[in-house]
Amino acid sequence: MISQDYTGQTVFITGGASGIGLAQVKTYLEMGATVWVLDQQAVPLEHPRLTAYKVDLADADAITNFIEQTDLSKIDVFLSTAGILDAYQPALATDYPTIQHVMQVDLMAVVQLTLAILPNMVQCQHGTIVYMASIASQVAGGGGAAYTMAKHGLLGWMKQLALDYAPSQIHINAIAPGAIKTPMNQADFEGDGAMGKSVAEQTPVKRWASAQEVADATVYLTSPEARYVQGQLLVIDGGWTIQ
Template sequence: MTVTYDFGGKTAIVTGGSRGIGKAIAVQLMLSGADVWIWDADPLPLDGAHCQTVDVTKAHQIKDALAAVTAEDRRIDIVINNAGYLGSYRGFDAFDPTEWQRIVGVNLMGVFEVTHQVLPIMRKARSGRIVNMGSLAGKEGLPNLAAYSAASAGVIAFTKALSREVSDTDIRVNCVAPGPIDTELIRRLGNDVVNDMINASPLRRLGSADEVAALVLWLCSDASSFNTGAVFDMSGGRARY
């Protein structure tokens, strides 16, 4: 069964939207009628979408990109904080501090930076949907991904806190926490690591980016009006709570 939504007249921003999960979300939003703006540090053209070069850790780049989005009195209806950096798969004591600082910078501080600038626009309209992409790592703490786990846990806590701050409006803030999804990000870890991930999953496979996107679109729709501050697993049964 194919589930469809009507996002006609809605403006959506997808960070990290040029590849993987972000691209799948951007495509499905476009197919549902949304005006999609992709913010990516290394953008790739996508027919039907506006693609801007934005490093989510740079406040001035976000400000400039946002000015273009809000031209002609556009509202911001949907923000998908998807930009992420996994980093190396290794023990924490082997990490160079500059790498874990980048992991935290992109995955957590980037969510702060984007949301901090977009939220006043949503507050003015008293409506909007914010979906923060976390990770199974943020719920369970995965070995050899300590910094990524910590950043993802921060995204989860931030989602819960912010949702309560805006609960007097029609702004809904939720988090999706995928387990291993079949993307270039995961495949770069190597076959041995990927096979271990598959074997640890009750469904014995990686998820697909389109499966994650389908959940995200539901959270952006009116069908999800009573969900806020929630964390939705996308782990094939691997998550234990």
């Protein structure tokens, strides 16, 4: 695991109750950070430097209430990790409300929170943001129609912000995970695990990644060593997208 000192810094993580987000929470706590988590589920750990907020990202009004009631000026690092899948459904196998739901959680909630956090970062000329994109932000087939659209939108949002606010010393990038073994993908391992085995076989490195591998990549992107990396998508997919 990459080691950095985040003592005195506040790291705000969405989706920190499980999967990649939980791995990020544990990692940054180990490195001395004060960690805030936003999730609709309870975070399965307690720590004196951990504060958890229970908010459903599908509820735009709930996010607005959270923003209005919380001092977000202390955030040094924003890790937008929360997201949902769409069952890999093509457009005509879904409906508009379902698409709206995926877009709200995977894109519009991200925008809501960013617009609340970014102004103080710009004022202070200091801040780091890492968005959790997906291989579906680059290619089709990493999700269904709604998920792919949301992640493409997220990637465009990240790139434009990185360009616009680089002069303000705001460090912005994204990560594109491929097959990461998390609770979100649990269905792939149920029964005889045929789907999970199939995905591993189709991945050039022949395995799924762990959530910790993504957390470690996040640490690199938020570290001083990555300050010249701006507006980039770090792909962690075992070679999936080079095929």
